[in-house]
Amino acid sequence: MEIKTVKGFKDILGLDALLFNEIQRVGYDIANSFGYKLIVLPTVEYAELFDRSVGNTTDIVEKEMFTFEDKGGRTLSLRPEMTASVARSFIEHHMETNPLPLKFFYFGQCFRYENPQKGRYREFYQLGVEVLGDISPLLDIEVIQIALKIIEQFNIKNLKVKINSIGCRVCRPKYKEALTEALKPHYDELCPDCKRRLYTNPLRVLDCKKEEDSLKEILPRITNYLCDECRKHFEEVQRLLTELKIPFEVDNTLVRGLDYYTKTVFEVISEDLGAQNALLGGGRYDYLVEDLGGRKTPGVGFAMGVERFIEILKGNKFKTPEKKxxxxxxxxxxxxxxxxxxxxxxxxxxxxxxxxxxxxxxxxxxxxxxxxxxxxxxxxxxxxxxxxxxxxxxxxxxxxxxxxxxxxxxxxxxxxx
Ligand SMILES: [Zn+2]
Ligand SMILES: [Zn+2]
The missing domain is CATH 3.40.50.800 (Anticodon-binding domain)
Incomplete structure (x- = not known):
């Protein structure tokens, strides 16, 4: 019998492979020019790493992880994303003893057990950057600039940044409470997942594709609940974006599907791409290292899905520079x-x-x-x-x-x- 690829996995061939290589090359070149260093991480980690970082009430950890026991009885996961691994590596190698912030670029495969569809596979590649060890909003701007610069190299135009702040340990609990209260009368309109998460993680409702936008519009807005520190940070990010003439809009429903984010979250979209216009996303994660047992070390970064980017480039008929x-x-x-x-x-x-x-x-x-x-x-x-x-x-x-x-x-x- 002929042996084929496993459902959700694929070979990257021909033009896709050329574009894949070009995305990796350009991504590294741009990030490196901003002072970022390559980090190469293992695909397998202890499952606990993702429970404690991505969050055990997120779709990723609840439904989409490839988790298994190895022959030594360890519970392991194929990584569903790479930020948690960067934080793990930072702690394990005592990188806090270096002059901070540390800046990383990564490119590698991740795994999520999702329903395969165009541009979405169970094994997929992410390219991203992370900065660890500094709280300054200037670094939020820096990673956004890197993201834009990489995308611009591929002639994708009309870029815009969607941003939101999702607060911190001080202000987010109050917002969650308000959100839960506002959602209670709409309990019957919620999908089974959101019903279950109503009291543990109501922010996921904002992220959930199954609820109507009309419901989301009447919910309280996080920016009305931010503490002074978070509000100032968010204002500074917006001020810098304005000054740098980077087109942006505030989107209060933007929360990203990971629990470790704090303060700034963002997506880069192209208005040329229609409804599915997000090219990449990221945000700040000021407690991640601490939650994983390290010293308090703020961080910020973004990740881009390579396969979807390849689809977009093919749609744009982007040509890789080729030797004769x-x-x-x-x-x-x-x-x-x-x-x-x-x-x-x-x-x-x-x-x-x-x-x-x-x-x-x-x-x-x-x-x-x-x-x-x-x-x-x-x-x-x-x-x-x-x-x-x-x-x-x-x-x-x-x-x-x-x-x-x-x-x-x-x-x-x-x-x-
Ligand atoms: Zn706050
Ligand atoms: Zn839902």
Whole structure:
């Protein structure tokens, strides 16, 4: 029987793979330019890590985790997101002894047991940044700027930031109480999950897709309940966004599906993308490290779903920058010369060597089937004259040049190609 991929898992092939690589490359390049360092984390963690961070009344932990017992009897989970792992790593390696804040970039796969649909899989990749060790609203702005900068590299326009503040330990309990009170008369309109969470985690109602927007509109707004510290922080974030001319709107229903957020939460949307317009999301998490047993260390970051971004880029017909493709054809006697030539041209070009070295006609046929831009011809005449012919497959033009001028001639030719 033919073995296929598991439901919700997939191969990343062709154009998707090119875009995948480009997103990772650009993401790292931009974040690194802002002073962020790469962190690579394990895909498996103790399940408890996510109970205590993402939250045990969230959809992710309640329904979507791949949790299993290993042969040693440990209860483990495939990570459903990466911020908790960054915090775990920060604590485990005593990173608080470094000059703070510490700034990280990550790219890796996460796992959630969800119903697969377009752009959504059980194994998916996230790209993100985290800053640990500083409370300043300037850092909220910095991570938003990184997010925008990455997206802009892919020619996605009309970007806008949706923001909200979800308060802190001081002010959020009062808001939760008010929210529960306001929701009680609407108990029958709530979905089974929200009914259950009404007293433990009423914020999830704001996030839940199953309730009507008309219900959400009549609920109390968190920004009316913020304590002085949270209010000032939120005002400062808005002031900076305004000053930097970053388009934004306050959305009081924005809470994000994770319990560890405090103060600022945000999403970046593109108004060109219609209803499902969120490109990424993030926020501040000032208690996360502490809740996981570390020293009090505030943090802020964002995560972007790579698969959905790939779908968007394909819809926009985004083209990855590609090197020109060369194909070396040769007279069988001179096979080793072909290898030498290739070595001299890598990594400026993509260079393939014909695998057979049979008749020139057949070699050229194979070259054009593989989508080569130029063919380099090393026939007997060329080799004896210490030269090489370059054939442009599009125009059919062919020139002969000296071998030691090859690289320069190709660059010259490709300027116009
Ligand atoms: Zn507060
Ligand atoms: Zn609900």
């Amino acid at each position: 493709k060369l194909y070396i054809t040769y007279d069988k006697k001179f096979g080793s010369n072909a290898f030498e030539i290739r070595n001299s041209l890598i990594p400026d070009f993509v260079v393939e060597i014909d695998p057979k070295g049979d008749s020139l006609k057949k070699q050229i046929e194979r070259a054009s089937k593989r989508g080569s831009d130029f063919i380099l011809i090393m026939g007997e005449n060329e080799v004896l004259e210490n030269s090489i012919s370059i054939k442009d497959l599009k125009s059919g033009n062919q020139i002969k040049i000296k071998i030691d001028e090859l690289k320069e001639s190709l660059k010259e030719l490709l300027k116009d190609a």
